[in-house]
Amino acid sequence: MDKDSIPRLTRRRFLAQAALPPLAAAGTLLAGCRGGIGQKTVLRYWNGFTGPDGRTMLRMVQHFNAANPDVQVVMQRMDWATYYNKLFVAGLGGRAPELFVLQTLSIARFARAHFVRPVDDLLTKKSDIDVQDFDTNVWQAVSAKSSGQNKSAETKTGDPSQTGDMKHYGIPLDIWPLGMYYNRKLFREAGVVDAKGDPKPPTNREEFMDALQKLTKAGQWGFVFTNLESNVYTMMQQFGGAFFTPDNSRCLLHNPQNVAALQFCIDLISKYHYAPPPENFDAWIGFRQGKIAIAFEGIYMLADLQKQQDLDFAGAPIPQIGERRAVWAGSHNLCMRADLKERELEASWRFVQFLSRNSLDWADGGQVPARRSLRATPRFAAMSVQSAFARQIPYLTYQLSIPFVFEYQTEFNLAIEAALRGHLTPDEALAAAQDKINQILQREANP
């Protein structure tokens, strides 16, 4: 019986599991003959997990296929940047995969194009996904009107079931919060330590500024902005700034709180000189090389750091700089094509539940599972950086998912970049961005 436990290596399976991008066409062909040989339901599953996380996901797919002989999930991964274009165009041509992963920010645009199936009717007693197992903010982030406007993050209703005409468009698989990575060696050298002499990560504004002052010296920076968008967004949320009106019809970016938050970030560079002026891409390398003491980055950078043998680092929650706790985050969400037939739907939903149930395996690849029950396990507690970052989950804030999210991001990033480089004052930059975003909103509203 040993033979049966090892999946037979057929050509189809080989192609499916190799999942190399050049085989995209082959994958489509394979899916074309679904329901053919052996009455297997073939499900195409697309995602952007091209890094080590892709191998983790592939193993999970293999486990599912082995446990469900009537279903064959064929995974294909591509770079996130091109992934959404391909997914969208495939949706337009009616050739979208049955299953796919959407990052939170992209949910509204795919929902508005009617490419994603709401999952609300599937969350019955029979399903093993309990909505209560998700934190409110995490679960709310996958909701959108079918016309595509996501519920504003700033107008939480509190009760996850009270979302009115909103529908949920996917099952959150994981959470990737921003967090504080810090270099323990530099902390010790600079004397930023607790009573026992262990490195002590700052938790509030005072400690943060004090640590940066001690950690900055010639050839070494206390802090660096690796990703402007997530870092500045976090500060703005902490300072209590608004982004949109509750009905998302107008942009409110230009307000005193956001200006103050942006000014704080600028001061780190040009007033205190704790951080170098913004680099385009590779400030992160500086942290890896041990020349920078603190960086705010996503949990997804963990694998990168773990490769760096000689780097003594740790993770901690982001200090509370503003008047409230808030941290930028995103999620990978498991989504299904809008027009699935009964049999495909049943198989797809089975797969989604399988992944969700086993998302602790996924956490091995450097992710935080979305399900609370899984985070309560000793196995998760042993993942030190993940569990440190996960402590922030109750106050994570997702960026608003809106259909024209890329245009919004372009304007937002342009504004904060100009401000951090000192070419515009925070006031000017945010006012200009707000104007442009409102123009886009107006164009969207009057097609």
Added chain:
Amino acid sequence: MKRSRLQAYSGYLFALPYLLLFGGFVALPLLYGLTLSFFRWEMLSVRPPQFVGFANFQEALHDPYFWQSLGATLKFVAMAVLPTVCVALLVAVGIESVPGKRQGFYRAAFYVPTVVTISVAGLLWRWFYNSEFGLFNVYLSGVGVKVPWITDARWAMPSLVIMTLWWTMGGPMVVLLAGLKSISPVYYEASALDGATPRQQFWYVTLPLLRPILLFVIVLNVIGAFQVFGQVYMITRGGPELSTRTLVQYIYETAFNNYRMGYAAALSWLLFLVIALFSVLPFRLLRER
């Protein structure tokens, strides 16, 4: 009689495979794009494409981002084309003067960067240009200089041009080298007998005889430079603050990030017009008098 007609047909037959590909993958999409440019088609919207006449073109003329990206593109063309061709010519003349077998080595050595795909070359140069830890600044720090290669709006475009020079110079160099070889040695002998110095030979023999090939190389480079995308996308992503966002990148973002297909098609046709205009210019400037 019969045979010649057959020959005429066989010519078409030989061209047929290409014509089919050209028709299916170039001509048809071009026309489709032209049609699209008169429609408002936002793929995110459930609304079907809607005919809007010249509205997309009008929008472009009032779109500051269009003008900004056109400006960045022109800047790139102005900075990249002539240096590329001049350096290629210089290298070609240099290689031509190397005797015998070593020529092949130098030709290959200068051509190699062109073979590297832009994603690899772009990644490589992004590292070179890193202002804190990049190769260039590490060496320059020895003499106490730190250049903000791609982090400063004033430096970003020249940095892209330098990288492009390295990456694309090989093509024109090989073509010009072939051109140099096609010049009969008779002219050099004759001019040498008349007492011409090598410098005079270059100006009065080589350059005039090379003119048709130079023209060809310049036009190709102008067209290529207007379509610059890969290195910008890889190295600066159009930054800092959009200072290097060229037209092709703006078109790409409009179409495939913002899904505004009609508007992107209109922008593409505007780019086509600009390229057409600037490809004719060298012919007028360099034509035989």
